[in-house]
Amino acid sequence: MFKKPTLTTTLIIIVGFLTLCPVIMLLLGSFSKDFVSFGQFTTSKYIAAYTDPDFADILVNTVIFTVGSALHATLLALFLAYVNTRTDLPFKFIFKIISIIPMMIPHILFSASWVLLLNPSNGILNRLFMNLFETREALFNIYSLKGMILVEGLLDLPIAYLIIAPAMSAFDVSLEESSKVCGASNLRTLFKVTLPVLRPAILASAILVIVRSLASFAVPSVVGMPGRIYVLSTHIYRNISSGFAADYGLAAAIGMSALVASITLIYVYRYLTAESGKFVTISSRGFKPTLLRLKKWKYPLLVIVGILSFVLILLPVLVLFYISMLPYSMPPSARAFSLMSWNNWIEVLNDPISLLSLKNSLFLGVVGATLGTILSIFVSYVIVKIRTTASGILESLSFLSFSFPGIVIGVGFMWFFVRTPLYGTLTALMIGYIATYLPYGIRPLSSAFIQIHSTLEESSRVCGGSPFYTLRRVIIPLLIPGIVSGWILMASMFLRELTLSVVLSRPGTEVLAVQILRFAEDGLWGRLSALGIIMILISSLLVIIAALLGSRFSKLEVVDR
Amino acid sequence: MEIRIQDLVRTYSSEGKQIKALDHVDLTIPANRIFTLLGPSGCGKTTLLRCIVGLEVPDGGEIYIGDELVWSKEKNIFVPPERRGLGMVFQTYAIWPHMNVFDNVAYPLQTQKMAKEEIRRKVAKVLDFVQLSGYENRPATKLSGGQQQRVALARALVAEPKVILFDEPLSNLDAKLREETRKELRSFLTELQITAIYVTHDRVEALALSDLIAVMRSGKIIEINEPKKIYFNSDSQFVADFIGRANLIRGTVEELDGDHAVFASEIGPVRALNSQQIPLGQEAFLCVRPEFIRLAKERKEEQNSYSGKVETLIFIGEAFEGEIRIGETLLTTTVEPTADFREGDSIAVSFDPDHCFLLAS
Structure with a gap:
C-alpha cells in the first residue's frame, strides 16, 4: 500500500526512457552534423533533406502508397465484415482465419512471395500468363506503386477487419429495419443508413492503415526498391545503408516528418474511435440480426472469399516452399519438378551468417519477449489497478510508441546507442524491440487485469493471505492466459522484426529478417525461401510451446494440494 | 468477540x-x-x-x-x-x-x-x-x-x-x-x-x-x-419511514398519559405510544403502519375509530392494497383478500393505541 507510488514512478522512468529517448535523440540528431559533432547545433541536415529535388517525388509516392493501401485494405475489410456478420454465407470460420492467421506470416516473406509471383521478368504468374497467351508482355509488374499497394493492402487487411467487424456486429439492426419499413431497398439502406453510421469505424480503419503503411518497410524495400520507387521509409534507409557515406543526421531530419505525420494521424485516430463509441449503437438485447439471404449469390461470394483466404494464407507459404526447392525461379512444369532438390536448404544451413541470424533471433525472441512481458505485467498492473494521475501518464507513455514508425525510431536509437558501449550488441536490439513493441504486451495483460475483480484480491487478504501470498496464489494464476498471449505476441514480433533491425543490426548481430532482406537484395530467392520457411516453422513452434505451457500452468493450481 | x-x-x-x-x-x-x-x-x-x-x-x-x-x-x-x-x-x-x-x-x-x-x-x-x-x-x-x-x-x-x-x-x-x-x-x-x-x-x-x-x-x-x-x-x-411502509400524520400533543399520549391530528384525536416523551403542545408525527389499520363496515365505539371512504383498492395477490380517505388525509392500508369492500364504500377505520406511535418532527 505504501510502495505503490514508488512503483509507478520507477515504471514511468523506465517506460519514459524507452519511448522518449529515441525521439529526443532523433530530434537532437537531426540538428547535428554527424555522430562525432553531436550537440553542435546545425540546420544543414534539414536544408539538405527538404531541398533535395527528389523529395517531392518521394512525398507524392508516399501519399499514393499509404492512401492507396488504406483504400484497398478498408474496402476489402468492409466487404468481408459485411458478408460475415450480415449474410447467410456458409463456412464462416474462414473469416476468423482470414483475420488472424496472416499476422503469423512475416511481412517480408509475404512481400517476397508476391515478388516471386508477379515480378516482370520471371514471376510465376507472369510466366504462366506469357506461356498461355504467347506474349512477351507481363500480366502485372509488381515493381510499381500499384504492386506495392496490392501487397501492403493485403498485409493490413487483418487490422482493418479487426476494427470494422466489431463495429459492424455491434450495429443496431433496428436502424436498418426501420429504413426498410420506410420502403427503402436493401442497397439503398446499405448506402443511406449502414455505411454512414459506420463512418467513424471506416475512417479509423483507413487512418490506422495509413499509419501502418507509412511505417512499413518490408513492402517498400522488397517490392518498391527494385523498381526504384522510393517512399519515406526506404528514403531514410537509402541514406543510412549506403556503406561508407551513411548519413544519420540526414536520416533523422527526414524521419522527423514521418514521425510528426504519424503522431498526428494517431491523434486523429484516437479522436475518431472515441467518437465512434458515441455513434455506434449497441443494443443491450443480445438478439442476432436477420441475415441477408444470398440465394444465387451464395456460391460466387463463397468462391471470392475462398480465393482471398487462399491468397492470404496458403499461397505465400506454398510459393516459398516451391521456390526453396528450385535452383532458380520458374513456373511449375515437368522440368521444374525434375530439378527439385534440397540444395538451398543445405546451403542455408551451412551458411554461418544465416545460422548466426537464426541464433540471434531466437535469443531475442525468447529472452526479449520474457523481459518485455515482465515489464508489461508491472505496467498493466499500475495502469489498471492504481488509478492515479501518474498511472494515467504511464498509460499514455506506454502506448505512445504505437504511433512511431519503426525505422525512424531505429535512427533515434542509433543516435543513442552509438554513444554507449551497447552499440552493435544484441542488448541494443533488445532494448529497441521492447520499446517499440511494448503495447503488444500491455494490451492482453491489461485486459487480463481488468478481469481480476478487486474483491478476488481482497478476499484473499481477509482469508489471511499476505500481499505476496495473494500475488502468488490468486493474481498470477489468473493472469497466466494474459501473460501467455502477451508473450506469444511479443516473441513472434521479435522473431520477424525488420524495420528496427535494418538500422541497429551490425555484423555479428544479424537477425533473420535482415538476412532475408539481404538475400532479396542479392536475388538469392531459393535461400530466402528456405530461411523464410524455417522462420515460419520456428515462430509457429514457439506459439505452440507457449500455449501448452500456459494451459499446464493454469491447471497447476488445481493439482497442487 | x-x-x-x-x-x-x-x-x-x-x-x-x-x-x-x-x-x-x-x-x-x-x-x-x-x-x-x-x-x-x-x-x-x-x-x-x-x-x-x-x-x-x-x-x-x-x-x-x-x-x-x-x-x-x-x-x-x-x-x-x-x-x-x-x-x-x-x-x-x-x-x-x-x-x-x-x-x-x-x-x-x-x-x-x-x-x-x-x-x-x-x-x-x-x-x-x-x-x-x-x-x-x-x-x-x-x-x-x-x-x-x-x-x-x-x-x-x-x-x-x-x-x-x-x-x-x-x-x-x-x-x-x-x-x-x-x-x-x-x-x-x-x-x-x-x-x-x-x-x-x-x-x-x-x-x-x-x-x-x-x-x-x-x-x-x-x-x-x-x-x-x-x-x-x-x-x-427517517428510520420509521425506511424500515417499512408507514402513514405519517401531522399534529400536536394534547394530553400526556404515562406511556401514551393523546394526539390532535388531521383525522381527529388519536391515542398513541409516546415513548420519546414528546412534551405537551409539541408538534409531532403519528406513525401508523398499513398492516395495523383495521377496516369494518360498521363503526364500533372504541378508541381511535374514524369514518372514512375507500378511495382505491388494488389486488396484489396476497392482499389488497388500499387507500382510505379520512377528511383530507389518505391512509395506505393492507386489506385481507377475502374482504368484500369496493372502491367508494363508506367505511369504519380503527387502530390500536399500542400499534401506533409518535415521532418528534
Whole structure:
C-alpha cells in the first residue's frame, strides 16, 4: 500500500526512457552534423533533406502508397465484415482465419512471395500468363506503386477487419429495419443508413492503415526498391545503408516528418474511435440480426472469399516452399519438378551468417519477449489497478510508441546507442524491440487485469493471505492466459522484426529478417525461401510451446494440494 | 468477540467535493450477536464494514477487535486485513475461478501452513456444515449462485474466526432463493455463537436476520435497536419511514398519559405510544403502519375509530392494497383478500393505541 507510488514512478522512468529517448535523440540528431559533432547545433541536415529535388517525388509516392493501401485494405475489410456478420454465407470460420492467421506470416516473406509471383521478368504468374497467351508482355509488374499497394493492402487487411467487424456486429439492426419499413431497398439502406453510421469505424480503419503503411518497410524495400520507387521509409534507409557515406543526421531530419505525420494521424485516430463509441449503437438485447439471404449469390461470394483466404494464407507459404526447392525461379512444369532438390536448404544451413541470424533471433525472441512481458505485467498492473494521475501518464507513455514508425525510431536509437558501449550488441536490439513493441504486451495483460475483480484480491487478504501470498496464489494464476498471449505476441514480433533491425543490426548481430532482406537484395530467392520457411516453422513452434505451457500452468493450481 | 469503534472518520473527495462516508461514528458491536448495518445506498455502511476488515483505511478514529487495537490514527497502528483473523462473505462472493471448491475453502488454512491432514478434516467438516459435502472437486465456475454463496460462507468460517462479516451476501440471488438462504443463514449463525456483522439495504432481510439493527444515513448511525423496537416504535422519522411502509400524520400533543399520549391530528384525536416523551403542545408525527389499520363496515365505539371512504383498492395477490380517505388525509392500508369492500364504500377505520406511535418532527 505504501510502495505503490514508488512503483509507478520507477515504471514511468523506465517506460519514459524507452519511448522518449529515441525521439529526443532523433530530434537532437537531426540538428547535428554527424555522430562525432553531436550537440553542435546545425540546420544543414534539414536544408539538405527538404531541398533535395527528389523529395517531392518521394512525398507524392508516399501519399499514393499509404492512401492507396488504406483504400484497398478498408474496402476489402468492409466487404468481408459485411458478408460475415450480415449474410447467410456458409463456412464462416474462414473469416476468423482470414483475420488472424496472416499476422503469423512475416511481412517480408509475404512481400517476397508476391515478388516471386508477379515480378516482370520471371514471376510465376507472369510466366504462366506469357506461356498461355504467347506474349512477351507481363500480366502485372509488381515493381510499381500499384504492386506495392496490392501487397501492403493485403498485409493490413487483418487490422482493418479487426476494427470494422466489431463495429459492424455491434450495429443496431433496428436502424436498418426501420429504413426498410420506410420502403427503402436493401442497397439503398446499405448506402443511406449502414455505411454512414459506420463512418467513424471506416475512417479509423483507413487512418490506422495509413499509419501502418507509412511505417512499413518490408513492402517498400522488397517490392518498391527494385523498381526504384522510393517512399519515406526506404528514403531514410537509402541514406543510412549506403556503406561508407551513411548519413544519420540526414536520416533523422527526414524521419522527423514521418514521425510528426504519424503522431498526428494517431491523434486523429484516437479522436475518431472515441467518437465512434458515441455513434455506434449497441443494443443491450443480445438478439442476432436477420441475415441477408444470398440465394444465387451464395456460391460466387463463397468462391471470392475462398480465393482471398487462399491468397492470404496458403499461397505465400506454398510459393516459398516451391521456390526453396528450385535452383532458380520458374513456373511449375515437368522440368521444374525434375530439378527439385534440397540444395538451398543445405546451403542455408551451412551458411554461418544465416545460422548466426537464426541464433540471434531466437535469443531475442525468447529472452526479449520474457523481459518485455515482465515489464508489461508491472505496467498493466499500475495502469489498471492504481488509478492515479501518474498511472494515467504511464498509460499514455506506454502506448505512445504505437504511433512511431519503426525505422525512424531505429535512427533515434542509433543516435543513442552509438554513444554507449551497447552499440552493435544484441542488448541494443533488445532494448529497441521492447520499446517499440511494448503495447503488444500491455494490451492482453491489461485486459487480463481488468478481469481480476478487486474483491478476488481482497478476499484473499481477509482469508489471511499476505500481499505476496495473494500475488502468488490468486493474481498470477489468473493472469497466466494474459501473460501467455502477451508473450506469444511479443516473441513472434521479435522473431520477424525488420524495420528496427535494418538500422541497429551490425555484423555479428544479424537477425533473420535482415538476412532475408539481404538475400532479396542479392536475388538469392531459393535461400530466402528456405530461411523464410524455417522462420515460419520456428515462430509457429514457439506459439505452440507457449500455449501448452500456459494451459499446464493454469491447471497447476488445481493439482497442487 | 466485541468490536468497538471510536470516532471513526472516512472522507472521500469526488469531483472536488468532500464526501463524508463516515462522520465520527461511535459504535460497540456486542459479542456473539447478529448485528446488521442497514441503510440506503451511499450511507456509509459498506465503508464501515471495509474499515473493520482493514480493506479500507479510515482518516481518523480507533477500531478495537476484542481487546486488540487494529487501527488508530493517533497511535499510528494499522493491522493489515490478513492479520485481523476475521471471516468475510463478499457481495460477489469473490470465489476464485481458477480453484475448485476444496482449494477455495482450504485457502485460509493453507495461508497458516497447517498440516494437510488437518486441513482436509476441517474443510470436510465445514463443507458438511454448509451442506456441500461431495462438491470438493467441483470447479468454482461450475457452481450455481446459491452454491457459490455457501462456498463463500464455508471459506469465511473454516478458520473459525471470532467475527464474521457479510457485505450484502444475498443481493445476487433471486427472490425465492434469497428467502431460503436467509433462513439457513440465520440458523447457521445462531448455531455457531459467533459475532456477525451484516450489511444490507434490504429492510426485510435486516428484520428477519438480526439481533440488533443499526440504521445509517449519510455517514452517521441514526438508531441502534432490536428489530421489533425499530419496526414498531422507532425513535426517528427517517428510520420509521425506511424500515417499512408507514402513514405519517401531522399534529400536536394534547394530553400526556404515562406511556401514551393523546394526539390532535388531521383525522381527529388519536391515542398513541409516546415513548420519546414528546412534551405537551409539541408538534409531532403519528406513525401508523398499513398492516395495523383495521377496516369494518360498521363503526364500533372504541378508541381511535374514524369514518372514512375507500378511495382505491388494488389486488396484489396476497392482499389488497388500499387507500382510505379520512377528511383530507389518505391512509395506505393492507386489506385481507377475502374482504368484500369496493372502491367508494363508506367505511369504519380503527387502530390500536399500542400499534401506533409518535415521532418528534
